[in-house]
Amino acid sequence: MKHFLPFALCLVGFASLALATDRQQHVVFRRALPAATSTSLRVAGWLGLLLALAALVAWQGWSLGLVMFSGHTSLAAGLVLLALIGRGRLQA
Amino acid sequence: MKPEPLDDEPRLTGRGIRQSMSDLHTWAGLLFGWILFAMFLTGTVAYFKDELSQWMRPELPFQAQIPDRAAVAQRVADELNSLVPGSPQWSMRLPDARNNSVYAFWRTGTRAPDRRGFGEGHFDPVTGKTVSSRETQGGDFFLRFHFQFHYMSALWGRWLAGAAAMFMLVAIVSGVITHKKIFTDFFTFRWGKGQRSWLDAHNALSVFGLPFHFMITYTGLVTLMAMYVPWGERAAIKTPAERGQLAAELSAFIQPGRPSGQAAPLASVEDMVRQAQERWGRDGVGRVTAVNVGDAAARVAVSRGEVGRVSMSPQLLEFEGTTGKLLSVRESVGPAAEVRGVLYGLHLGRFSDTVTRWLYFLVSFAGTAMVGTGIVMWTVKRRSKLPDPERPYLGFRLVERLNIASVAGLSIAMTAYLWANRLLPHGLPGRADWEIHGFFLVWAAALAHALLRPAKKAWIEQLWTAAALLALLPVLNALTTARPLWRSLAEGDWIFAGVDLMCLALAALYVALALRTARHKPRTRPARSAAPVGARLAQEGA
Numbered sequence: 001m002k003h004f005l006p007f008a009l010c011l012v013g014f015a016s017l018a019l020a021t022d023r024q025q026h027v028v029f030r031r032a033l034p035a036a037t038s039t040s041l042r043v044a045g046w047l048g049l050l051l052a053l054a055a056l057v058a059w060q061g062w063s064l065g066l067v068m069f070s071g072h073t074s075l076a077a078g079l080v081l082l083a084l085i086g087r088g089r090l091q092a
Numbered sequence: 093m094k095p096e097p098l099d100d101e102p103r104l105t106g107r108g109i110r111q112s113m114s115d116l117h118t119w120a121g122l123l124f125g126w127i128l129f130a131m132f133l134t135g136t137v138a139y140f141k142d143e144l145s146q147w148m149r150p151e152l153p154f155q156a157q158i159p160d161r162a163a164v165a166q167r168v169a170d171e172l173n174s175l176v177p178g179s180p181q182w183s184m185r186l187p188d189a190r191n192n193s194v195y196a197f198w199r200t201g202t203r204a205p206d207r208r209g210f211g212e213g214h215f216d217p218v219t220g221k222t223v224s225s226r227e228t229q230g231g232d233f234f235l236r237f238h239f240q241f242h243y244m245s246a247l248w249g250r251w252l253a254g255a256a257a258m259f260m261l262v263a264i265v266s267g268v269i270t271h272k273k274i275f276t277d278f279f280t281f282r283w284g285k286g287q288r289s290w291l292d293a294h295n296a297l298s299v300f301g302l303p304f305h306f307m308i309t310y311t312g313l314v315t316l317m318a319m320y321v322p323w324g325e326r327a328a329i330k331t332p333a334e335r336g337q338l339a340a341e342l343s344a345f346i347q348p349g350r351p352s353g354q355a356a357p358l359a360s361v362e363d364m365v366r367q368a369q370e371r372w373g374r375d376g377v378g379r380v381t382a383v384n385v386g387d388a389a390a391r392v393a394v395s396r397g398e399v400g401r402v403s404m405s406p407q408l409l410e411f412e413g414t415t416g417k418l419l420s421v422r423e424s425v426g427p428a429a430e431v432r433g434v435l436y437g438l439h440l441g442r443f444s445d446t447v448t449r450w451l452y453f454l455v456s457f458a459g460t461a462m463v464g465t466g467i468v469m470w471t472v473k474r475r476s477k478l479p480d481p482e483r484p485y486l487g488f489r490l491v492e493r494l495n496i497a498s499v500a501g502l503s504i505a506m507t508a509y510l511w512a513n514r515l516l517p518h519g520l521p522g523r524a525d526w527e528i529h530g531f532f533l534v535w536a537a538a539l540a541h542a543l544l545r546p547a548k549k550a551w552i553e554q555l556w557t558a559a560a561l562l563a564l565l566p567v568l569n570a571l572t573t574a575r576p577l578w579r580s581l582a583e584g585d586w587i588f589a590g591v592d593l594m595c596l597a598l599a600a601l602y603v604a605l606a607l608r609t610a611r612h613k614p615r616t617r618p619a620r621s622a623a624p625v626g627a628r629l630a631q632e633g634a
Binding site: 003014017018021023024063064067068070071072073074075077078080081084085088089 | 276278279280281283296300301303304307434438441443447448451452454455458
């Protein structure tokens with residue numbers, strides 16, 4: 001269960017980063033978000049990833065923590081992309 | 093809609109660095125793509141090699157609880173004493189969460205009737221007796237194939253694997269340079285746009301796993317480093333004594349010294365393992381090795397397991413065999429050896445808990461898909477530019493067919509290996525070898541099929557074959573063993589249930605791939621295609 005928190009942080013982090021990009025804003029909201037919103041999304045996204053890394057390193061130390069971080073980030077980014085694709089397909 | 097310019101297509105401004113890198117990426121990737129795909133897929137599966145090995149030895153009973161390792165070590169040591177009295181060396185791997193048997197190998201000394209003087213066996217942790225199970229290499233075949241292939245000397249195989257890994261590093265670096273919009277395009281996938289979609293998928297699979305792929309390729313090279321670059325070692329280490337010391341530093345085994353010739357029984361192995369457990373925890377003991385057993389010069393080493401530490405560097409307690417006195421504690425190696433140990437450990441991922449193991453599996457699987465999409469893209473990109481799509485040139489046809497055999501054909505062959513495990517008669521001489529021959533025979537048949545059939549039909553037929561073989565494997569297991577899926581589920585045997593369920597999940601994946609391939613209509617790119625309109629219409633009608 002200790003894997004859940006870092007994974008959730010990665011997921012939220014990548015989702016925020018995705019929504020901070022122009023292309024995804026047009027796909028998801030059909031309009032550009034205000035610049036301030038995009039910036040805070042971007043900051044929140046990176047913060048989520050850093051917190052996930054911190055949680056893993058605090059739990060497992062650097063070597064195991066970094067390996068697990070690379071796994072969690074890959075999976076989370078993949079799921080965010082799949083969600084975006086799925087959403088795009090449903091709208092189409 | 094106007095086709096968007098592709099990142100990897102020639103610019104009007106001449107050949108910049110990105111274009112050279114793109115060419116390098118394409119051709120390095122294609123040349124070793126088939127080998128890399130096979131290495132990735134078998135290596136990915138090998139993360140579950142212990143589970144597969146259990147599944148392939150259904151005679152070894154399900155282990156609901158890990159038995160007390162100290163008592164197990166004593167039982168098997170006693171059994172080994174009566175099996176090979178006075179063995180110069182034996183070593184046993186104790187059971188753990190992923191292994192339900194004690195695997196031991198031993199040297200029988202010079203008086204042995206067989207030339208090599210080695211023996212091995214699986215032992216029941218509860219009784220200590222040998223278990224007779226079907227002869228198989230289990231999941232270890234995939235692991236070994238992954239870095240040294242088969243039907244060639246291990247040395248040549250490892251050189252080939254090393255060359256492929258070097259090309260992989262080249263492909264990673266050149267791929268990153270070619271892909272100029274990593275951050276902008278990070279979450280971009282354009283659905284249903286032919287080549288563009290393939291490129292997006294390839295990029296996503298590559299970029300998401302980039303740190304992992306880089307790590308796995310680099311550490312993979314490190315595992316075989318001493319073989320590739322032996323000169324430093326050869327210059328520094330000249331005498332046999334020094335070589336022995338190096339071996340001792342890097343391995344968990346102890347070397348047998350000269351026996352005294354004076355008979356003396358072995359002290360309690362159980363007590364030695366208990367001492368190690370006090371130090372490393374109940375689950376921390378991995379292996380027990382003894383040398384000069386039955387002699388006054390006997391020594392026993394209890395070494396630490398790999399779970400929970402990212403290093404393959406051995407840690408061990410060494411005991412005097414006859415008294416059980418602790419002689420030495422080795423818990424650290426020199427910095428260079430430790431770096432090697434960590435990189436080695438990272439590649440193998442044996443330290444992992446179950447979640448991390450699955451992460452390794454999933455990201456490696458994505459890596460497999462990355463290589464797969466890469467080699468398929470080579471044909472997708474060129475198909476639209478063929479002068480006559482009905483009759484592609486020889487190189488194109490060759491790549492297309494090799495893609496089918498290496499992607500779909502390998503999946504069929506790997507499943508066939510598991511089928512052979514259930515179907516070959518138990519007493520067949522060389523049974524374990526025949527399982528492997530079966531794997532290659534089926535793979536060769538897949539290649540022949542791919543060469544003989546029209547490309548699209550070959551893809552569809554092979555994908556359906558893989559799906560059918562995977563979906564029926566749990567059925568075959570239920571028919572040929574006493575451990576069908578429903579029973580493993582009821583008993584909480586997640587090793588057997590896991591393999592069966594994984595086969596079903598993969599079968600679903602192959603069904604999806606087969607359906608998509610069947611529905612797919614190759615797109616032409618009117619702006620670029622040199623084909624006359626009639627030929628294009630004919631192709632779209634096909």
